[in-house]
Amino acid sequence: MEPVAIVGVGMTKFERDRVRDTFGDLVFEACTRALDDAGMTIDDIDIVLTGSNDFFDGRTISSMAIMDACGSYDKNVSTVEGDGTFGAAHAVMRVLAGWGTCLYCAHHKGSESVMPLITNAMFDPIYERFLGIDSVTSAALQARAYMDRYGVTEEQCAQVSVKNHGNAFKNPYAQLPLQLTIEDVLASPYVADPIKLLDCCPISDGASAVVIAGAQRAKALDAKPAWVKGIGYNCDAYHLGDRDLSKVDALQAASKTAYAQAGISDPAKEVDLAEVHDTFTYLELMAIEGLGLCRMGEAGEFTAFGNTAQDGRLPVNASGGCISSNPVLVAGLNSIIECALQIRGDAGEHQVDGVKTAVAQGVNGPCGQSQCVWVLGGDE
Amino acid sequence: MDDWREAQEVLVMDGGIKVPYSWSAGETGTTYLESLRDDKKFLGTRCPECGIVYHIPRRNCPDCFSECAEWVELGSSGELVTYTITRKHHPQLSPLKGVFGYAVIKLDGADTGFVHLISEFDESQLAKGARVEAVFAGEREGSILDVRYFRPVKAVS
Ligand SMILES: [Zn+2]
Numbered sequence: 041m042e043p044v045a046i047v048g049v050g051m052t053k054f055e056r057d058r059v060r061d062t063f064g065d066l067v068f069e070a071c072t073r074a075l076d077d078a079g080m081t082i083d084d085i086d087i088v089l090t091g092s093n094d095f096f097d098g099r100t101i102s103s104m105a106i107m108d109a110c111g112s113y114d115k116n117v118s119t120v121e122g123d124g125t126f127g128a129a130h131a132v133m134r135v136l137a138g139w140g141t142c143l144y145c146a147h148h149k150g151s152e153s154v155m156p157l158i159t160n161a162m163f164d165p166i167y168e169r170f171l172g173i174d175s176v177t178s179a180a181l182q183a184r185a186y187m188d189r190y191g192v193t194e195e196q197c198a199q200v201s202v203k204n205h206g207n208a209f210k211n212p213y214a215q216l217p218l219q220l221t222i223e224d225v226l227a228s229p230y231v232a233d234p235i236k237l238l239d240c241c242p243i244s245d246g247a248s249a250v251v252i253a254g255a256q257r258a259k260a261l262d263a264k265p266a267w268v269k270g271i272g273y274n275c276d277a278y279h280l281g282d283r284d285l286s287k288v289d290a291l292q293a294a295s296k297t298a299y300a301q302a303g304i305s306d307p308a309k310e311v312d313l314a315e316v317h318d319t320f321t322y323l324e325l326m327a328i329e330g331l332g333l334c335r336m337g338e339a340g341e342f343t344a345f346g347n348t349a350q351d352g353r354l355p356v357n358a359s360g361g362c363i364s365s366n367p368v369l370v371a372g373l374n375s376i377i378e379c380a381l382q383i384r385g386d387a388g389e390h391q392v393d394g395v396k397t398a399v400a401q402g403v404n405g406p407c408g409q410s411q412c413v414w415v416l417g418g419d420e
Numbered sequence: 421m422d423d424w425r426e427a428q429e430v431l432v433m434d435g436g437i438k439v440p441y442s443w444s445a446g447e448t449g450t451t452y453l454e455s456l457r458d459d460k461k462f463l464g465t466r467c468p469e470c471g472i473v474y475h476i477p478r479r480n481c482p483d484c485f486s487e488c489a490e491w492v493e494l495g496s497s498g499e500l501v502t503y504t505i506t507r508k509h510h511p512q513l514s515p516l517k518g519v520f521g522y523a524v525i526k527l528d529g530a531d532t533g534f535v536h537l538i539s540e541f542d543e544s545q546l547a548k549g550a551r552v553e554a555v556f557a558g559e560r561e562g563s564i565l566d567v568r569y570f571r572p573v574k575a576v577s
Contacts, residue, residue: 059430098437156510165443166453167476167564168535172513177522180504181535185524188502188548230507232521277482281475281524281533285502 041301043420044135045258045265048078048251049377054215054365057151058245063097064109066247067147071110074143074249078263082111085251086140090119091127091369092147095158110145110249124248124373125402125412129271131252141257145249148367155243162406164279175319175406176240180232182285182407183322187234189286189337192325194234196340198225200321201238201363203343207350208360210389215365216242225321241319241366248373250380255420266380266416269397270304272297273412280407291330291401291411299332302415304397307332311354311415313382313392315375316401318361323408324348327401328356331413350390358382358390372402372412379416448479451491456567457560462494464530475530495528497553497573503538503546516569525552525570536564540571 050073052058052066061069067090075081088110092102099105103119116139120127124146131144159175186192202222208214220238228238258265272294277283295307304310316327325339333354334342342348348356357363359378362371379398381387397417404410445453448465455461464473465488467481473492474481481488503523506514514520516539524533538552551573560566 059432098435154510156513160510160513165441166445166449170515170563170565171522171535171537172509172515173522173535174510174513177504177506177509178535181502181522181524184504184548185502230505232504232506232508235504279476279532280535281501281526282482285524 041268041270042136043255044132044268045253045255046250046268046376046380046416047253047258047261047263047265048074048080049249049380050074050077051213051248051374051377052246053213054244054246054367056215056243056245058149063147063149064106066149066245067106067109067145070247070249071143071145074251078251079261080251084141085111085115085143087116087131087134087142088112089117089127089131089134089142089144090146091122091124091144091373092119093121093369095161096148096150096153096368098153106147110143116140122404123369123402123412124371125376125400125414126273126372126404127369128250128252128373128376129273129412131250132268132271135252135254141251141253143249143251144373145247146370146373147247148370149245150243150366150368151245176235177232178280178406179320180235181280183234183320185284185286186322186326192322192337192340194226194236195222196344197239197321197325198222199343200318200324201225203349204318204324204357204361204363207358207390208364210350211359211364212388213365214360215244217360217364235320239321241363244365244367246365246367246370248370248377250373250377264384264386266383267418267420268414269417270298270301270415271413272301273410275410278405278409285407288326288330291327291408291413292332294411294413295331298413298415302397302417304415307399308334310397311399312395312397313358313379314354314356314399314401315359315361315378316356317371317375317403317408318357318363319366321363324356324361330411331399331401350392355392358387358392372400375400375402376414376416379414383416383418446479448477452477453562453564453566457562460496460556462496462527462554464492464494466490466492472531473529474532475527476534492529494530497551498525498527498530500546500548500550500552501526501533502548505543515565520569523552523570536567537569538571539569545572
């Protein structure tokens with residue numbers, strides 16, 4: 041891939057009920073921070089790309105409603121209604137296409153609607169929606185399939201909640217830092233077996249933005265670039281019964297593409313840090329395996345040995361992850377931003393030493409139907 | 421500046437989007453749902469190239485992209501692939517009263533699973549591979565809820 045870099049990042053604080061800010065206010069805050077971080081003004085931006093979801097926002101063509109808040113007038117604009125990893129991948133493609141420098145922002149206010157009703161509506165209206173299945177109950181089907189296949193225990197999943205909620209204390213943007221023990225997680229009530237309350241992400245409001253530029257522009261700036269080394273994305277079956285939910289085929293395929301572009305042959309050795317989709321604890325374990333950071337079925341043990349802790353050999357979700365703040369769609373962009381900050385050495389209190397190669401993962405669709413993997417590096 | 425912001429109660433507008441839709445089940449879906457309604461029989465479609473029997477039936481094989489024209493009659497029992505018991509469910513999303521759950525069920529004769537409800541179970545009866553059977557609604561109207569739920573098959577004594 042031709043060299044492209046993330047040259048500016050911006051996030052709002054993630055909170056439940058950010059009642060003082062409209063969608064536009066959040067977008068403006070995130071975009072302003074990203075431009076400041078890049079040492080740019082809105083006049084330096086050629087392309088604007090936005091990410092939002094009509095159902096969550098409660099308005100059709102929601103992406104167009106915040107165009108004033110991201111300074112898009114008279115610019116080359118397009119919109120992506122998917123997770124931020126996919127949106128940002130599209131932003132990279134627009135930069136590679138030669139359209140100039142891109143500002144990409146994504147926003148979400150989960151507190152303004154009713155999450156189970158919206159996630160129920162992602163299922164097939166003829167065969168599945170009437171059953172009342174939603175994001176939590178569908179995740180529970182996948183969690184059990186995965187745990188059955190590899191003998192993963194609820195205790196092993198609970199470690200992820202303890203670790204990531206603890207990591208969130210060091211991230212000023214995270215919503216839900218919690219001091220937990222494995223016993224606390226195991227004692228929390230079942231929402232849908234085997235998923236318990238403390239295995240689940242919160243409902244969050246917030247926005248994030250990045251500025252993405254080609255090599256020439258990136259090098260001319262004072263900003264510290266995080267270079268895009270590889271991106272892969274792959275899709276699996278929509279109907280949950282059509283695929284083996286315990287498997288991570290799409291993630292493995294996406295990883296393979298991203299690692300090949302980045303020249304990585306042994307991710308377990310070459311990746312220094314990962315930010316993955318952990319809206320439910322079991323998903324972090326599946327992601328670690330799917331990204332090739334440990335062997336299939338061994339992420340529970342890998343985590344138990346402390347490998348994925350903030351001070352471990354291969355920190356995973358050092359930011360606190362989605363389980364600490366889950367602005368839907370923004371979440372994947374946050375993973376990319378966290379990787380960029382870690383590579384730059386700008387992650388503040390949760391900075392991990394010596395991060396040269398970082399991996400971000402995002403998902404779209406029921407039970408991780410579609411998977412996107414980013415590899416970021418410090419060198420062009 | 422902070423002072424008035426803190427003191428000001430922000431106004432919130434309650435609203436909603438209510439749009440009726442009329443989703444077509446298509447010819448394949450209609451044949452399937454009519455069979456549930458009229459004969460209490462599950463149908464699948466077979467891919468002529470890979471031989472996979474799809475349930476829910478569909479017009480084309482997602483694997484090899486061939487057209488699946490052949491109908492196959494399936495059993496009304498099958499096995500649990502995975503399941504969950506719902507403990508805290510949004511009331512508007514609960515089609516059953518009392519304890520129920522969701523499962524991916526592979527019906528006898530099908531190669532793929534499908535999602536449906538489970539009820540009338542003891543938790544000890546639920547496991548990967550456990551046998552379950554369909555409980556049909558008395559009055560059926562051509563919907564997936566013509567099957568009320570699946571329940572564990574009672575052991576033959
Ligand atoms: Zn086929």
